[in-house]
Amino acid sequence: MTMLLTDDQKMLQETAATFLAEEGSIAKQLRHWRDTDCFDGFGHALWAQFGELGLNGIAIPESHGGLELGATEAALVLEEIGRNLTPSPFLTSAVVAARAIEGTAHGERWYPGILSGEAVLALAVDEGPRHAPEQTALAAKRQGNGFVLNGHKQFAVQAASADMIVTAARTGGAPGERDGITLFAVPKDAAAVENVHLADSSRAARLAFDNVELDADAVIGEVDGGWAPLSRALHAGQAGAAAELVGVAAGASAMTFDYLRTRQQFGKLIGEFQALQHRAAHLYGEIEIARAAALKAAILLDSGDERAELYVSVAKAKAAEVASLAVREGVQLHGGIGMTDEHDIGLYMKREAVLGELFGDLYYHRNRVAELSGY
């Protein structure tokens, strides 16, 4: 276990970097889908290209046609996604949902669609504005041979576009408890869906479950034992979001450093001012540190290390903190042009806000670090 990338990993990184810079660019994807007011907020053709390149198989077993790689490889792809602000179902479908259904019949059912980029999957866990998975209250009561669900979900990324929504519900215990949570594979159109437009032009649904009836075979894993697959999926999502945030920070800062090298005021390049140089140099170091933390979390997840959960929270908190700094410095150092919709730097600020919130914000994860460290 080393903190250096292998040659295979470097090749994957280069493949993803080239592909996303060319096909996943802000002009071709984010602005295009935003300005055409697309229902999904992402392009299906690009999602199929992800599939053709094999990227969608990173978290899928070889026995099912995947690459059976790990969080480290997913992180390399997600950093490039973040750098280009590429809207795609990669994180939620190919990383989070794929991990949730691992080793179950639902895996066999959905892996082929993920691999080809034809299927979109989502995860519905949050019920309030802040991430709190233990607080799951959506009621799933046994009825005949199946279950009937009542309650609601929110911030379910791309759920209105999804063919299946991995949904956390409560079959036992009380909100606040980890036992008694069950994961369900909720088919398209089973719940009432409101497709919500978020600040970064991505889509996340609010779902209303009003006596939604599901068969027993909709259960993913064990009844009352959903916490294990849910945490597996969330940890993969948190590590992945951390890597994507590092990409957002890197993309925003690269744009900002370029601006410092070219913008003139007072007859000088503004990058000549030491007040700005020091802010840029500080930001550079912070991004390097966040990248190392994200890599460490991914490596520990891949090796099944007991410190993985701690480092996942370290990575998500650090990456959110640093990406926030990068976009704030980005807009400020760009001056007036940074406030315009025409310039891309503001798009980074909006994406950072959404990714920072996803699967628990900075404060959630700092608190987890404290709890996991025993204070």
Added chain:
Amino acid sequence: MTDIDSFRSDTRAWLEVNCPADMRTPMRSEADYCWGGRNWSFQSDAQKQWLEGMAERGWTVPDWPRDYGGGGLSADETRVLKEEMARIGARPPLISFGISMLGPALLKFGTEEQKKHYLTQIARGEIRWCQGYSEPGAGSDLAGLQTKAEDKGDHWLVNGQKVWTSYADKADWIFCLTRTSAESKQGGISFLLFDMETPGVSTKPILLISGNSPFCETFFDDVKVPREQVVGEVNKGWDVAKYLLGHEREMISGMGLGGGGSLGAAMKPADPLLRAEIAAFDVDAFAFAAMSERFIAMWKAGEAHPASPSMMKYAGTELNKRRNELVMAAGGSDALEWDSERSKHGKAPRDWLRSKGNSIEGGTSEVQLNIVAKHILRLPGA
């Protein structure tokens, strides 16, 4: 069993027999360090036995070549040795500026004769070194140094003053930057080595805000240094100095790790706002630990930017200052006691005050940011 596995089991067995029990306890303070040197008096027989045993195998400097007193270990073997030492909580047998700073510079720039002579003494802990870099008029602008070394044929005649010389009053020898030409600022500096007992050398300790005196002023009054005691070419000492500073920064950056564990776990802060601040610190400290691990791996593999030690030094020292601020906050009035037994003679406040120097010594934080802006970000006019 692979070679590295058998190396591990042999190493474990050897350490089990040869590392004294007293050398397997955490060092409480700098007073427990083994610095070595001509005038060193060992704190205990265990400390002496541990240094001699390790030096015998070349394991005080495991990755240096055997010809120069090192262990000749590969990078993997060195890592395994460190892991096995950490496993039993073994103290470093020797802490010295010879190992961490001068040694790497001699390995790169020294003549064969210099390497054989000085490196073997460093490895065995026989000579304690100090660093003659800063001067009253040359701090952040180090290359502006004025201590003069005149060419007198068979020797250099050194006159001038250094400041912030760590442990100059306890050191046997000094590695010293001197001006041998006034024609070029950076291109007129030479890197000299000489004995602190040479006539004309004197030192005076500087009392710090921490109440301790780890640094000195060092004065040179017609000090005669044999001609051959220059490292690298005459007037090219700045290259040696910069290389050495890279190692010093790498070493200082390690301080941000503060032992590696969670600060909150050690402090158990009851106040919710303090708990939140400490949790934010712990996130940064754990992230920096990952960065250190990655930086060292990249540095050894030649994948790190040559200026990256500046980034590490900046981040690590700023983190260490923050750590000490939080220790003071969590300690409340207990942490203000200056010299009671209870407070381990004021460890908390003295460490806190001493830590303020971390972002000054070895190049200030502001100088490190200048270096990153210029050499890594390539910002204009930097």
